[in-house]
Amino acid sequence: MVDKHIPDDTLLYLNNVTVSFDGFKALNNLSFLINNRELRAIIGPNGAGKSTMMDVITGKTRPDTGDVLFNMSKIASPGETKNLFGRSRLNKGSIDLTQYDEAEVANLGIGRKFQKPSVIESLTVWENLELALKGRRSPFESMFKGLSSTGSKKIDETLEKIRLKDRRDLTGASLSHGQKQWLEIGMLLLQDPKLLLIDEPAAGMTDEETFRTADLLRELSEERSLVVVEHDMAFIKALNCKVMVLHEGSVLAEGSLDHVQQDQQVIDVYLGR
Numbered sequence: 001m002v003d004k005h006i007p008d009d010t011l012l013y014l015n016n017v018t019v020s021f022d023g024f025k026a027l028n029n030l031s032f033l034i035n036n037r038e039l040r041a042i043i044g045p046n047g048a049g050k051s052t053m054m055d056v057i058t059g060k061t062r063p064d065t066g067d068v069l070f071n072m073s074k075i076a077s078p079g080e081t082k083n084l085f086g087r088s089r090l091n092k093g094s095i096d097l098t099q100y101d102e103a104e105v106a107n108l109g110i111g112r113k114f115q116k117p118s119v120i121e122s123l124t125v126w127e128n129l130e131l132a133l134k135g136r137r138s139p140f141e142s143m144f145k146g147l148s149s150t151g152s153k154k155i156d157e158t159l160e161k162i163r164l165k166d167r168r169d170l171t172g173a174s175l176s177h178g179q180k181q182w183l184e185i186g187m188l189l190l191q192d193p194k195l196l197l198i199d200e201p202a203a204g205m206t207d208e209e210t211f212r213t214a215d216l217l218r219e220l221s222e223e224r225s226l227v228v229v230e231h232d233m234a235f236i237k238a239l240n241c242k243v244m245v246l247h248e249g250s251v252l253a254e255g256s257l258d259h260v261q262q263d264q265q266v267i268d269v270y271l272g273r
């Protein structure tokens, strides 16, 4: 059932979400909220349910029970109903994400970045971004229309944001691992998501890239919400945001990094290992 007391500023609402695989509960009554323009870090031991949680939000996995609602206070305008693929909306204009498949969820404004970057190595940075932008058009338009001046401007702005302006004509193959991650984040930004789910962005990065990535994600959260799964504590500290600890498919603790680092249960199941 949908709780009637969901705060107005909520973008994503999970309530009592359970996912079982052959009787094993990968998510076990998982409940949490993400606000508009919130940056949230998620940590937890291997097998805690972090990927399954992302799979449920993005329509890859259907929960057995529970609510997964998106865009709680907005979207009620008639102009946006065409994005909803004809399916009904719940109270306060929210969308029941469990009714949509992965492609539809992406169109509703949820972008997902997997750990391994998937940029096209033979194309330049600019061309990768151009392709991502064109992905929004019909195949006919992509084939026969060049990039509009608005499109070029969007790519320029994105290059600036992702710190790759001076590398726009280099191929994907020539970028460092960190730069590839930024490029892929840029490709997602061109879809203008309201929520970005990012899986272990700092893995394999140099220290400098790690801190620049934290800066980048903090900047991006001025305009959209981000949920970042990570194990790198220096990176989480640099994100300077609310941290949620998942364990056995539920929220074990949440709060500032300092707060969760002092929680004895968190030390026992994760940090102290």
Ligand SMILES: Nc1ncnc2c1ncn2[C@@H]1O[C@H](COP(=O)(O)OP(=O)(O)OP(=O)(O)O)[C@@H](O)[C@H]1O
Binding pocket: 021, 025, 026, 044, 045, 046, 047, 048, 049, 050, 051, 052, 053
């Ligand atoms: N398709 C599946 N079939 C069976 N069990 C699964 C499936 N997907 C996940 N699991 C199990 O569910 C649990 C949660 O897995 P999940 O991948 O969500 O954890 P995680 O927190 O992302 O772990 P990691 O940090 O290792 O990526 C694990 O015990 C995993 O083995």
